[in-house]
Amino acid sequence: MELTVDAINVKIGPRRIVKDLHLHVKPGQFVGIIGANGCGKSTLLKSIYKSLPASGGTVFLNQLDVLKAPAKKVSQKLGVVGQFNEMSFDLTVMQMVLLGRTPHKGLLEQDTSKDLAIVEDALTRTNLLDYKDRSFLALSGGEKQRVVLARTIAQQPEFMILDEPTNHLDIRYQLEILNCVKGLGITVLAALHDLEMAAEYCDYIYAMKDGAVHTQGTPEEVFNSETIEALYDVKCQTFTNPITGHLNFVYHIK
Numbered sequence: 001m002e003l004t005v006d007a008i009n010v011k012i013g014p015r016r017i018v019k020d021l022h023l024h025v026k027p028g029q030f031v032g033i034i035g036a037n038g039c040g041k042s043t044l045l046k047s048i049y050k051s052l053p054a055s056g057g058t059v060f061l062n063q064l065d066v067l068k069a070p071a072k073k074v075s076q077k078l079g080v081v082g083q084f085n086e087m088s089f090d091l092t093v094m095q096m097v098l099l100g101r102t103p104h105k106g107l108l109e110q111d112t113s114k115d116l117a118i119v120e121d122a123l124t125r126t127n128l129l130d131y132k133d134r135s136f137l138a139l140s141g142g143e144k145q146r147v148v149l150a151r152t153i154a155q156q157p158e159f160m161i162l163d164e165p166t167n168h169l170d171i172r173y174q175l176e177i178l179n180c181v182k183g184l185g186i187t188v189l190a191a192l193h194d195l196e197m198a199a200e201y202c203d204y205i206y207a208m209k210d211g212a213v214h215t216q217g218t219p220e221e222v223f224n225s226e227t228i229e230a231l232y233d234v235k236c237q238t239f240t241n242p243i244t245g246h247l248n249f250v251y252h253i254k
């Protein structure tokens, strides 16, 4: 499944937060969005998954016109792991993850053995099998984040949007979550703050500044001192870690 975003604009009050932005995610790619706090990453993602109205532009998932299509149709294709996962009523972890099946079901349709098998698989992939009878509200922030990912996996989307998916997570779970998402083999668009993880996991990067694309390309093309300084207003040196072979960064304030 591929995503094509053309000339998207988002205004909040009088302010233009996302400005005429174009973005393309090819089938099977893991694409990252990076940029400083407040540059518009979440606003862009929310406009793509229709949580915020766009004031102009189009979003297509293959032939599906996302901004015009009914929510249920979109949620059969598109799964979202957002930044804030609070809810006010209590469900068990199992019940939360079963909610992921909703877009595929008719009104009042019962859960089938196939739904339960899909949920079991999602719980296994996110290391949550032992948590299935626990109360969602009593979980830690990181555990909640994993439950939300499991729910999104149970939704069986062909395209996944992640907004800072590793917020709240310790290092092991940050790696596990990104490995887990990568292992799904679906197309992914993710806002990421950790540049080293973005360099390791992303096939292609959009670097945003002030609501627009500042630079785009492969991690090797985007991650250089000039771009990082321009995006974050810090001094930066990049180097290849001799142990991991991955791109690493050293920062200091100008």
Ligand SMILES: Nc1ncnc2c1ncn2[C@@H]1O[C@H](COP(=O)(O)OP(=O)(O)OP(=O)(O)O)[C@@H](O)[C@H]1O
Pocket (backbone or CB within 6 Å): 012, 017, 035, 036, 037, 038, 039, 040, 041, 042, 043, 044
């Ligand atoms: N509901 C809102 N009302 C007013 N301003 C908003 C609203 N939502 C976002 N903004 C503003 O839009 C700008 C972009 O916010 P956004 O959350 O998209 O940035 P971001 O790049 O995701 O930041 P972060 O890295 O901190 O999550 C910010 O200046 C923010 O204050």
